[in-house]
Amino acid sequence: MTAQHPLALGIHDLAIATGHHVLDLDDLAAANGVDPAKYHVGIGQDAFSVPAPDEDIVTMGATAAKEVLDRHGVEGIRTVLFATESGVDQSKAAGVYVHGLLGLPRNVRVVELKQACYGGTAAVQMALGIIARDPSERVLVIAADVARYDVETAAEPTQGAGAVAMLIAADPDLIELEPQSGLFTADVDDFWRPNDRSTALVDGRLSVTAYVDAFIGAWDDLADRGGPGIEAIDRFVHHQPFTKMAIKAHRKLAQHVDVPFEETELAVGFTYNRQTGNTYTASLWIALGALLDLDDDLAGARIGMFSYGSGSVGELMTGIVRPDHQQHRRTGRVHEMLAARVPLSVEAYRELHAAGAATSEDVERPRVTTAPFRFAGVSGGARHYEATGA
Numbered sequence: 001m002t003a004q005h006p007l008a009l010g011i012h013d014l015a016i017a018t019g020h021h022v023l024d025l026d027d028l029a030a031a032n033g034v035d036p037a038k039y040h041v042g043i044g045q046d047a048f049s050v051p052a053p054d055e056d057i058v059t060m061g062a063t064a065a066k067e068v069l070d071r072h073g074v075e076g077i078r079t080v081l082f083a084t085e086s087g088v089d090q091s092k093a094a095g096v097y098v099h100g101l102l103g104l105p106r107n108v109r110v111v112e113l114k115q116a117c118y119g120g121t122a123a124v125q126m127a128l129g130i131i132a133r134d135p136s137e138r139v140l141v142i143a144a145d146v147a148r149y150d151v152e153t154a155a156e157p158t159q160g161a162g163a164v165a166m167l168i169a170a171d172p173d174l175i176e177l178e179p180q181s182g183l184f185t186a187d188v189d190d191f192w193r194p195n196d197r198s199t200a201l202v203d204g205r206l207s208v209t210a211y212v213d214a215f216i217g218a219w220d221d222l223a224d225r226g227g228p229g230i231e232a233i234d235r236f237v238h239h240q241p242f243t244k245m246a247i248k249a250h251r252k253l254a255q256h257v258d259v260p261f262e263e264t265e266l267a268v269g270f271t272y273n274r275q276t277g278n279t280y281t282a283s284l285w286i287a288l289g290a291l292l293d294l295d296d297d298l299a300g301a302r303i304g305m306f307s308y309g310s311g312s313v314g315e316l317m318t319g320i321v322r323p324d325h326q327q328h329r330r331t332g333r334v335h336e337m338l339a340a341r342v343p344l345s346v347e348a349y350r351e352l353h354a355a356g357a358a359t360s361e362d363v364e365r366p367r368v369t370t371a372p373f374r375f376a377g378v379s380g381g382a383r384h385y386e387a388t389g390a
C-alpha cells in the first residue's frame with residue numbers, strides 16, 4: 001500500500017479527554033423501567049460521561065490539547081481549529097479560551113467550525129490544506145462536545161461528553177490521510193439545536209436513514225473519484241452517536257458492494273465510545289484512537305473513516321497507518337481516564353443536567369473537576385476559565 005501524495009500529510013498525534021463523571025446505563029435503564037439489553041445490545045452503549053459543573057467543551061478541549069503540546073511543543077503551530085456543535089458563545093471561538101489557557105503564542109489564528117458532528121472532519125481537511133501549502137506548519141485541531149438531550153426521551157441514553165486534540169502535520173507519526181475522499185450533502189432535519197435551546201432536538205429514526213444514505217452516497221462519490229475498493233480497506237471506523245448506528249450503516253454498505261459483514265469487525269473501534277457516549281464532533285476520532293491503541297495489526301493498514309453531521313454532511317476519508325505507529329501508542333491511558341470517572345446516581349445526573357443550561361448571568365461554579373483546567377464561572381456576561389494546577 002503506497003501513498004498517492006508526494007509528501008505524507010496526516011495525524012501526527014491524537015489525545016482524548018472526557019468529563020469528570022460517568023452514568024452507568026444499567027442505572028438509567030432501571031430508572032426508566034427499560035430492559036438494560038436495549039441499551040447495551042439494541043443501542044450498543046454501556047455508559048456516558050457527564051461533565052462536572054466546572055467543565056465544558058473548553059476545559060475538555062484544553063485538557064486534550066495540553067497532552068499533545070506536552071509531547072510536541074508549539075513549534076510550527078500557527079492555526080488552532082476548534083470544532084463543536086455545543087459552543088459556549090455565539091461569537092467568540094471556544095478555541096480562543098484554549099489559546100489563553102495553554103499560553104499559545106500571539107501569532108496563531110483561531111477559529112470555530114460547525115456542521116453538527118461533521119465539524120471535526122472539516123477542521124482536519126482545512127488543516128491538511130494549510131500544511132500542504134507550507135509543510136513546516138502544524139495545525140492543532142480540537143473537537144469537543146457535550147451531547148445533551150432532554151431527560152426521559154428516547155435519546156437520553158445516547159448523551160455523552162468528550163474531546164479529541166490532533167496535531168495535523170507532514171510526515172506524521174500515526175496515520176497518513178489520503179487526498180481523495182467521498183462527499184455527500186443533503187438538507188434534512190434529522191437532528192438540530194435551535195438557538196434558544198441547550199438540548200438538541202432529534203428525529204432518531206430519520207437520523208438512521210439520513211446517516212446510512214450519507215454513508216452510501218459518500219462511498220459512491222469516493223468510488224467515482226477512483227478511491228480504493230472495499231477489498232483494499234482493512235478497517236473501518238465511523239462517527240458513532242451510538243455504536244449500533246455504525247453497524248446499521250456498515251451492514252448496508254456490505255450489501256451495496258456485495259461483501260460479507262460480521263458485526264465483530266467493528267468492535268475494537270467501539271471500545272471507548274461505548275463508555276464515553278456520544279461526543280458529536282469527537283466521536284469518529286475517539287473511535288480512531290481506540291483502533292490505533294488496541295488493534296495490534298495495523299502497521300501499513302488502510303483505514304476507512306466515515307464522518308457524519310446531521311443536517312446533513314457526510315465524508316468518507318481513508319488513511320494509511322504509519323509503520324512505526326505502535327511506538328506512539330497511548331494504550332492504557334484512556335482506560336485509566338475512563339476508570340477514574342466518578343459515578344453519578346440517576347438522581348444526581350438529572351440534577352446536574354437541569355443545572356447545565358447555558359447562562360450569561362453571574363455565577364461561580366463549585367470546584368469539582370480534577371482535570372488541568374476548569375470553568376470558574378460567569379461575571380459581567382463573560383466566561384472565565386483557569387488552570388487547576390492538576
Ligand code: COA
Nearest residue numbers: 035037038041042043154155158191202204205207241310
Ligand atoms: N434487547 C435488545 N435490543 C432491544 C431491546 C432488548 N430488550 N429492546 C429494544 N431493542 C432494540 C430495538 O429492537 C432497536 O434495535 P434496531 O434499531 O436494530 O431495530 C433498538 O433497541 C432501539 O430501540 P427503538 O425502540 O427502536 O429506539 P428508541 O425509540 O428507544 O430510540 C434511538 C433509539 C437511538 C433512535 C434514540 O436513542 C435516539 O434518537 N438517539 C439519538 C440519535 C442521534 O443522536 N442521532 C443524530 C446523530 S447521527
